[in-house]
Amino acid sequence: MRTSIWFVRAGQSVANQQRKFQGTLDSPLTPLGIAQSEMAALQLRRQRIVAIYCAPQTASVQTARCLASVCMAPPIEEDAWSDQALGVLTGLTRAAAVRAYPLAMAMRLRDPVYGCAEGGESLAGVAQRCIAAWHGLIQRHQGQRIVVVTQAAPIQIILSAIAGIPLTHTWSWRVDNGSVTGIDTYGTTHIIRCVNATTQLTRKEIGLANRHIPHSAITNPSGT
Numbered sequence: 001m002r003t004s005i006w007f008v009r010a011g012q013s014v015a016n017q018q019r020k021f022q023g024t025l026d027s028p029l030t031p032l033g034i035a036q037s038e039m040a041a042l043q044l045r046r047q048r049i050v051a052i053y054c055a056p057q058t059a060s061v062q063t064a065r066c067l068a069s070v071c072m073a074p075p076i077e078e079d080a081w082s083d084q085a086l087g088v089l090t091g092l093t094r095a096a097a098v099r100a101y102p103l104a105m106a107m108r109l110r111d112p113v114y115g116c117a118e119g120g121e122s123l124a125g126v127a128q129r130c131i132a133a134w135h136g137l138i139q140r141h142q143g144q145r146i147v148v149v150t151q152a153a154p155i156q157i158i159l160s161a162i163a164g165i166p167l168t169h170t171w172s173w174r175v176d177n178g179s180v181t182g183i184d185t186y187g188t189t190h191i192i193r194c195v196n197a198t199t200q201l202t203r204k205e206i207g208l209a210n211r212h213i214p215h216s217a218i219t220n221p222s223g224t
Helices: 031-044 058-071 094-100 102-110 123-140 152-163 167-172 203-210
Strands: 003-009 051-054 075-077 145-150 180-186 189-197
Touching (some): 003 152, 031 180, 058 075, 058 145, 123 167, 152 167, 152 189
Parallel strands (some): 003 145
Antiparallel strands (some): 003 180
16 A cells, blocks of 8 residues: 655745755745745645645745645644754854854764754754654555655655665755655555656746745735
8 A cells, every 4th residue: 555745845935045044943935935835736736635744834834835725635733844953053144153153063063963053953853753753644644645844854864764874964865945755655665756856947937936925825824
């Protein structure tokens, strides 16, 4: 019995655009991020999705709402799919982080699996919760097709766990904003269907997206 799990990385957020460490920061989608989310929804529109799970941060929720408008499944927020918490580095550019917290940045390079900044979370901790959530989804949705909307790190972790790649090399997987990664499971056997599948936007389309006024149903995750 095949279970298909589609991972979608949230579209570009304001923090992504500004090249800041995002982590668990609530940063909304940019107009380009909304366009990327719409393209991901088009990729999955024929997959008969029965459930959409997402991280509770704004960019993931907005992307999930965009998918829900096409896949006809309401988003379910789960903390387990949150990106890595970065503590004091959250919201800083790399250059600002190096100036303000040189020891924390050095620790991330020296020990990428267990090292973390003050108030942050280690990659090992992220892997523990994401892999547990992954097994939970497989048990709950046997024979079904579901979507998980999150950020790059959780997707890279699941791919690495399936492929037998150590956490020190999770960054080997490229996972762009708005990309789709598909994994089919057959019991204990996993087949990676696709990684980082995107519908490329032309420069003209990107320009139009940047002038687009987002729809309130997507840009207002609180529903107010």
